[in-house]
Every structure is written in C-alpha cells, then in structure tokens.
Amino acid sequence: MKQVRAVRTRSTILQAAAEAFDRHGxxxxxxxxxxxxAGTSMGALTFHFPTxxxxxxxxxxxxxxITRDVVARVAALPVSSVSRARALALALARLLAECTVVxxxxxxxxxxxxxxxxxxxxxxxxxxxxxxxxxxGRLRGEVTPETFAEAVQFLLTGIEECTRCAPAEAHADATAVRRIARAWDLLMYGAACPPEHVGR
Structure with a gap:
C-alpha cells in the first residue's frame, strides 16, 4: 500500500508541476x-524530487x-513520406493542445x-x-528538408503559445490541428514540385 501511495503521490506532483511550468514557465x-x-507537503515533493x-x-x-510514442506510431504509417510528415505535424499539434505535460x-x-x-x-x-x-522529387529542388522542418518547428511553437493563451474551449485540440493543417498546406503549396515534374 505504501508503494502504491508513493507512486500516486509522485504522479500527482508531476501533473501539478507540469501545469505550473506550462502556465508560469x-x-x-x-x-x-x-x-x-498537488495538495501535498514540501517534504513529500522533495522526497520524490529533491530540487x-x-x-x-x-x-x-x-x-x-509521450511524444516519442506518437512519433514511432506516425513513422510506421503505410503512407507516402509527405503524408507521414504531415501526419507528424498534426499529431504534434494535437499533443500540444491536449496534453499539459507535453x-x-x-x-x-x-x-x-x-x-x-x-x-x-x-x-x-x-x-x-x-x-x-x-x-x-516531390519537393522543389531549392527547398531543403531542414529548412522546411524549421518552418514547421516555428509553426508548432506558435500553436503551443496560442493554445496556452487562448480561453478554455471544448475543442482546443481540433482548433490546433486545423491551424497546423492550414499552415502545412500553405507551406506545401510553395514547396511542392509541380505534379507534372514529379518523378523526372
């Protein structure tokens, strides 16, 4: 029973800490x-986390x-590389919107x-x-994968901050996913190789 209680206390502290770090940095x-x-004592906190x-x-x-598990699932999807990249961006946006710990x-x-x-x-x-x-050949020759990925990183940082600052709503995760999907489609519009050139 002591061990179960300790695990529960640790989990409660971790969740409270995530909420505090998310709000206040x-x-x-x-x-x-x-x-x-967390509704616990300083002694209980420092027992599990000394500093x-x-x-x-x-x-x-x-x-x-949590993020690593999602990345592994997306990487295993039996779809095109472009679709996997898009799915990853959307999955990360959903995590940022609905998971305080992430x-x-x-x-x-x-x-x-x-x-x-x-x-x-x-x-x-x-x-x-x-x-x-x-x-x-699905991206224009002058578009480097690293530059595209950095643009997605900036978009996700924006999603993170918007989610944190927005008023509470029932479907914040759906809003975040819609936003990143629209932004991704705009990026692809500029980065994608014209269909008639794919495979050349």
Missing part, C-alpha cells in the same frame, strides 16, 4: 506553488516519452535550452520524411 514556478496545486531541476527533468522526461515539456525545452528533450524527439523524424519526399 521555469523561472516563474516555485516549489511551494506545486505543493499547493526544482529534478522536478523539471522529470516533467520533460515524461513529455518526451506543452510544459516544449516550454521547458526552450527556457532551459535543452532542445534534445523535446524538439530532438521529433525533428529528426520530420527531416527524414522530408528528405525522402525530396529524393522522390
């Missing part, structure tokens, strides 16, 4: 705020794990200058899909 989050949100960096590391590890991870990644702990989880996969599309 790393510098603006005090451990006292997390204990208040604030330890707590932030745990939130980021959790968010990275949104907090994205923010902490920027504020703590640790890109490998979120961006690094999905960026390489996106570039890989776009390189494949480029090799197939």
């Amino acid at each position: 790393y510098a603006g989050t005090a451990l006292a705020c997390v204990t208040r949100e 604030k960096p330890d707590l932030a590391d745990a939130v980021q590890a959790s968010g990275a794990g 949104r907090a991870t994205a923010r902490l990644t920027r504020e703590r200058a640790m890109p490998e702990l979120w961006t690094g989880v999905w960026f390489g996969c996106l570039v890989e899909q776009l390189r494949e599309a480029h090799a197939e």
Whole structure:
C-alpha cells in the first residue's frame, strides 16, 4: 500500500508541476506553488524530487516519452513520406493542445535550452520524411528538408503559445490541428514540385 501511495503521490506532483511550468514557465514556478496545486507537503515533493531541476527533468522526461510514442506510431504509417510528415505535424499539434505535460515539456525545452528533450524527439523524424519526399522529387529542388522542418518547428511553437493563451474551449485540440493543417498546406503549396515534374 505504501508503494502504491508513493507512486500516486509522485504522479500527482508531476501533473501539478507540469501545469505550473506550462502556465508560469521555469523561472516563474516555485516549489511551494506545486505543493499547493498537488495538495501535498514540501517534504513529500522533495522526497520524490529533491530540487526544482529534478522536478523539471522529470516533467520533460515524461513529455518526451509521450511524444516519442506518437512519433514511432506516425513513422510506421503505410503512407507516402509527405503524408507521414504531415501526419507528424498534426499529431504534434494535437499533443500540444491536449496534453499539459507535453506543452510544459516544449516550454521547458526552450527556457532551459535543452532542445534534445523535446524538439530532438521529433525533428529528426520530420527531416527524414522530408528528405525522402525530396529524393522522390516531390519537393522543389531549392527547398531543403531542414529548412522546411524549421518552418514547421516555428509553426508548432506558435500553436503551443496560442493554445496556452487562448480561453478554455471544448475543442482546443481540433482548433490546433486545423491551424497546423492550414499552415502545412500553405507551406506545401510553395514547396511542392509541380505534379507534372514529379518523378523526372
């Protein structure tokens, strides 16, 4: 029973920390705020997470794990490379909109200058899909996969911030996905090789 209670307490603290980091950022989050949100004591918090960096590391590890699972599922889709790249962008937008832990991870990644702990989880996969599309002649020759992926990264950062600042609504995830889908289609309009040139 003690072990079950400890696991539950750790999970509660982690979720409260994610919500606090998401709203206030790393510098603006005090451990006292997390204990208040979690309804637990400072002793319980520091038992599981001795320091604030330890707590932030745990939130980021959790968010990275959730994201990694989604990336693996998208990478295995039996569709074209362009469709996989688009599906990945949409899946990431949905995660940012509906999962506080992932949104907090994205923010902490920027504020703590640790890109490998979120961006690094999905960026390489996106570039890989776009390189494949480029090799197939589906992107214009002057459009580099890395530049396209960086544009998507900027779009996702915007989605993250819009989701955080927008008033609560029942379908925030759907709104985020629609926005990224429209932005993706605009990017592809400029980057795609004309159909008559594909395969040449």
